[in-house]
Amino acid sequence: MKFIDSHTHIYLSDFASDIGSVIDRAEDDGVKKYFFPAIDSSHHEEMLALEKKYQAKCFAMMGLHPCSVKENYKEELKIVEDWLSRRTFVAIGEIGLDFYWDTTYTKQQFEAFELQMQWALDKNLPIVIHTRNAIQEAIELVLPYSKKGLTGIFHCYGDDLITANKIIDMNFYLGIGGVVTYKNTGLNEVLKQIPLSSIVLETDAPYLTPVPYRGKRNEPAYIKIIAEQIARIKDVSIVEVARVTTSNAEKIFKC
Numbered sequence: 001m002k003f004i005d006s007h008t009h010i011y012l013s014d015f016a017s018d019i020g021s022v023i024d025r026a027e028d029d030g031v032k033k034y035f036f037p038a039i040d041s042s043h044h045e046e047m048l049a050l051e052k053k054y055q056a057k058c059f060a061m062m063g064l065h066p067c068s069v070k071e072n073y074k075e076e077l078k079i080v081e082d083w084l085s086r087r088t089f090v091a092i093g094e095i096g097l098d099f100y101w102d103t104t105y106t107k108q109q110f111e112a113f114e115l116q117m118q119w120a121l122d123k124n125l126p127i128v129i130h131t132r133n134a135i136q137e138a139i140e141l142v143l144p145y146s147k148k149g150l151t152g153i154f155h156c157y158g159d160d161l162i163t164a165n166k167i168i169d170m171n172f173y174l175g176i177g178g179v180v181t182y183k184n185t186g187l188n189e190v191l192k193q194i195p196l197s198s199i200v201l202e203t204d205a206p207y208l209t210p211v212p213y214r215g216k217r218n219e220p221a222y223i224k225i226i227a228e229q230i231a232r233i234k235d236v237s238i239v240e241v242a243r244v245t246t247s248n249a250e251k252i253f254k255c
């Protein structure tokens, strides 16, 4: 079995002291590739260093996270743009809208999201979307770009079936992570109706740790727990979950 962690922040300092054993444990459980969503310029250096250390296993994205859209967002976007002109990345991400923590920069979040979607179209790259308390707004914003051929992942999907189908109809994928192991989220019922062909696996490590490790640091080895849960919900084998979700991620990221 071969798994892909399509969304993981193992370059953060939470993993600095034991990254080697974190990767070894994931390898033992079949995780072969790791995709790093960017956050902002304060983390680029560590992200790119880890990508370099584990070439052909780790792949970096570039983008400005909506929670990092602050007073200096224009400078941050310029840094993203510079990186995109300097080398190739597998995707633009994570980008999107987050109205949960702070709505001071709502207008700027919309602007940054649209600009980065345009860059993705120009460079023929997929996008990885973060939304919180803003999924309908995000879908509305993505729709015209999807009609021009933009595709990607709605990371950490946790909404209802109608919303999931809107995303699938735009040719986008749902990133499913540890939340699928939490009780009473409604996600299990949604997943029963969603084809595996629209799902990719992710940990979002170090966040959103699956049960039974909830509350502790998340890590890519737990992809297997997420896959087991999806297999149970959809009444298919874990081998099938691995095969289809890995093929989906390879298709999206083209590697």
Ligand SMILES: [Zn+2]
Pocket: 007, 009, 037, 094, 204
């Ligand atoms: Zn993330």
